[in-house]
Amino acid sequence: MANSDISIDTAQVMNVKLKTLALAVAGRTGADIERLIREARQKARRERRPLSYDDIETALTAGQAAMPPDLVWRIAIHECGHALAYELSGIADVQTVSIGFGNGGFVESRRKEGIIENEAWLDQFLTCILAGRAAEKLVFGDTVMGSGGNELSDLARATKLATDAEAACGFGKTEPLLYRSVQDQPSILSIDRQLAQQVHARLEAAEHRATELLSRNRVALLALATRLAQAKVLDGSEVKALLSAEATAAAENPDNITP
The missing domain is CATH 1.20.58.760 (Peptidase M41)
Known part of the structure; x- marks a missing residue:
């Protein structure tokens, strides 16, 4: 039962994260998204680590955070x-x-x-x-x-x-x-x-x-x-x-x- 609960919780978290990313790209072109993901991947490589969810979310929302x-x-x-x-x-x-x-x-x-x-x-x-x-x-x-x-x-x-x-x-x-x-x-x-x-x-x-x-x-x-x-x-x-x-x-x- 515990394992089942964990699976459900994990799925819910993933759904929330995927929804966040989907909303974050609203209004962007495919080329914009591709460029941002590429830049995030390059940054992760320079730091010698795998690309993470946080890298992608930061790349997609950085422009929002910078506005006054x-x-x-x-x-x-x-x-x-x-x-x-x-x-x-x-x-x-x-x-x-x-x-x-x-x-x-x-x-x-x-x-x-x-x-x-x-x-x-x-x-x-x-x-x-x-x-x-x-x-x-x-x-x-x-x-x-x-x-x-x-x-x-x-x-x-x-x-x-x-x-x-x-x-x-x-x-x-x-x-x-x-x-x-x-x-x-x-x-x-x-x-x-x-x-x-x-x-x-x-x-x-x-x-x-x-x-x-x-x-x-x-x-x-x-x-x-x-x-x-x-x-x-x-x-x-x-x-x-x-x-x-x-x-x-x-x-x-x-x-x-x-x-």
Whole structure:
């Protein structure tokens, strides 16, 4: 019986460790992971010892540990804004939320199956994309450059989606049946000022919805961000459990004033 208990305990420990490593690599590319493991192996060889679990964990989380607390808190607020919007809008399930490995973060989500991808869905998706920026403005009063600046940024993704809505998906306010490929005309927003105004109006509406959603759920946002800042990585079940607990607390204390 004792041996069986030991085996179970060992398996549980291994599961926890494997889960920790799996969460630690959320948002990283295969090349990033390969490079970090290679560097950890080289370090172990120089010290004339085998590669250990601690070596791998340290290699994968070193970038997190190096960030100052105020940056960690800022990233936590931003990423939890995304996570909260995805969960509360019901369009996607959050898989992982993580503090990044330099100066950013990452939310991995999975779209709900069977959702009708109409204009309302597209606008909800835009709301989720801009919820990180909205969370920063709500808590700090400003945003950092990370919301934009490159083709993979929140602003770039949101602008692309909003432009598709107006110019290619049939949801435009003007000439909705006219298909205009953004890929074929990368400067379409510079050329067509009316289209640019319509795209920006759609983005403004999405950011406004995100701000309203997060304002109503400010306590949950701060609680989730606090947990993420401490743990650096959360999986979807932890996010759901925390939001459920906050919802229950709010229902039990309806007169509680949001800070």
